[in-house]
Amino acid sequence: KMVRPWQTPRPLLAILVTLVALTYQARKKTSISIREVSAEETDSKSTLQFVVDEYNKESNDEYNFRILRVLKILTQITDHLEYHLTVEMWRTTCRKSETMNCVPQEGELHKQITCNFSVFAAPWFEKYKIRSKNCNNG
Numbered sequence: 308k309m310v311r312p313w314q315t316p317r318p319l320l321a322i323l324v325t326l327v328a329l330t331y332q333a334r335k336k337t338s339i340s341i342r343e344v345s346a347e348e349t350d351s352k353s354t355l356q357f358v359v360d361e362y363n364k365e366s367n368d369e370y371n372f373r374i375l376r377v378l379k380i381l382t383q384i385t386d387h388l389e390y391h392l393t394v395e396m397w398r399t400t401c402r403k404s405e406t407m408n409c410v411p412q413e414g415e416l417h418k419q420i421t422c423n424f425s426v427f428a429a430p431w432f433e434k435y436k437i438r439s440k441n442c443n444n445g
């Protein structure tokens with residue numbers, strides 16, 4: 308049986324394939340792109356809307372909250388897109404099912420919080436998922 312000189316022995320080939328795969332994985336992890344984006348962009352708007360809807364759905368508060376100020380929006384792109392949002396939210400006069408004329412509460416019921424959200428996003432499919440949420444009284 309003739310062994311062709313250009314044939315790579317199988318174990319060596321397996322090692323090479325593994326090395327290439329590992330290198331690719333490592334490079335994928337380090338290629339992260341982070342960008343600050345405007346709250347006026349369509350995708351930002353729908354992400355903010357999703358976040359506040361989810362917040363109100365999960366909240367035990369009798370009233371809905373509303374985003375009054377967007378402090379920061381970062382997008383992070385790795386093998387997927389993630390939004391990192393910092394927003395100021397106020398308790399409104401609207402109870403859960405109300406959506407009209409929701410103005411900030413005044414007096415005793417006044418409440419303002421600052422929240423950080425990380426959101427997995429595929430805006431082109433209108434798919435979002437909250438990965439983390441952190442709020443404090445601000």
Ligand SMILES: *[C@@H]1O[C@H](CO)[C@@H](O)[C@H](O)[C@H]1NC(C)=O
Nearest residue numbers: 393421422423440441442443
């Ligand atoms: C939000 O994240 C920033 C850092 O990006 C941090 O300084 C701040 O304390 C966080 N706020 C909350 C409410 O978790």
